[in-house]
Amino acid sequence: MMKLFSEKSIKKALTVIAFSAIAALLLIVVFIILEGLPFIFKVGISDFLFSSEWEPQMGRFGIFPMIIGSLVVTLGSMIVGIPLALSGAIFLSEFVPRWAMRIIKPTIELLAGIPSVVYGFIGVMVLAPLIRDYLGGPGLSILAASIILGIMILPTILSISIDSLKAVPQSYREGAFALGATHWQTIHMAVLPAAKSGIIAGIILGLGRAIGETMAVIMVTGNAVILPKSPLYSVRTLTANIALEMGYATGMHRQSLFATGVILLIIIMVLNYTATIAIRRRVGKK
Amino acid sequence: MTHKIDIKNLNLYYDEFHALKSVNMVVGEKNIIALIGPSGCGKSTLLRTINRMNDLIEGVRITGEVFLDGNNIYDPGMDLYELRKRVGMVFQRPNPFAKSVSENVAFGLRVAQFKNKKKIAEIVERSLRAAGLWDELKDKLNRPALDLPLYQQQRLCIARLLAVEPEVILMDEPCSALDPIATMKIEEMMVELKRNYNIIIVTHNMQQAARVSDLCGYMLLGEMIEFNKTSEIFTNPRDKRTQDYITGRFG
């Protein structure tokens, strides 16, 4: 048996598997672009991106509200999630004893595994009514989505941030303490800068999850195709747009959803790219 | 008369382990003191009692007294942060922060809430000059310190201390990660610094102790076996165990 799988053939097999995985991904991307791009040029880039009228039956395909919806909800989730995750990570990695961490860390990682429909369900049943009753508006809103998404991305950012804070060598802390720094000064002047690239990587992962999230977002945003004037407005995101309409879309309409996918793809790529550059630029600087 | 540092009957326990046994040591002004002895004898531990870095380790228990200018630093009222500004430390492995060269040097100033930018730039330059780094690094002030070669990192860590003008500088085997030429540069620097600072250096390198120090302490298994003028220790040791060690009959 062992002889059959010689070094060489295992290597070959792995190469084939790796390439087919990459090929599959590329194929999907190419397929989406081929289906979507011609449509964008037919309608016109600026009409598609910057018109606010989305009435596929009438031949009006403006996804501007959805772009804004995706960006606003993602931004909101970051505003909710990042401060919570960062302060949590600092507290857990610096102030909680090792034995407690052994219980807390796996629990946090477990939270990442909760299906998004469950988060969405809580959003609809608990959060949205609260917002409607106390702050007004329809309840299903940017605010509700930001809070739910912020909590959803929490485990990702938290867990990676804890890891990178823990990975900072003890010698950095000692160096700071030896210069008369307080515990807090040590954390924010010596430990955080050293852990920054890891923390930013965690934030990027969280960002990717937030902008790509569909199910929970469909449930709590209200899905109205409008330009929001406040966080209490309903919005529709790009992902929700695709998911909601793909079941019955045909012809131009169907192509327009692929085109929406192309835009989503581009936004995610741009975000990832800028974030990666930001990491490279900021490591060691300041 | 008060001495710069006066260690009286100091005992330290790591949980049950008795790491320092009734250590006594008196240090005058503007001296270089070397602590030598085999690995694990408690040199680093003793050094770290002088700026209370051992307080960071769980399970450490200390009895006895360490006087700095006549004040016991283990008094409950002692301001630890103030103490550590007065007693700086250079570590075995260079440990610059993940910041730029100039921010590393300015770190202690920022810790002390210094705001005046011009003054900070001045002190950064003066400290780098004192550490013999200015000419090499003046064009690299904004580069990440971690990109520097090790010998520059270690001198940067010294510059970082000089910026806060400590009274005592503790060095824990500062040259063990460096090559002979870099080691020589650090030693030259120590002799230079001696004019303004008190230096206590832990070293496993006896030639180094003999070259740079005025006073020398030989430690073994947590005890200070002999503490005397360096020339006496190396030419005329009182204790048989010291003699064995410096003549190389030990480890």
Ligand SMILES: Nc1ncnc2c1ncn2[C@@H]1O[C@H](COP(=O)(O)OP(=O)(O)O)[C@@H](O)[C@H]1O
């Ligand atoms: N944090 C610690 N916890 C428990 N024991 C320690 C700790 N640090 C040092 N020791 C022990 O104390 C003794 C002295 O250590 P150290 O001061 O580092 O010796 P040296 O610097 O002379 O090599 C050693 O036996 C070492 O194992």
Ligand SMILES: [Mg+2]
């Ligand atoms: Mg040591």
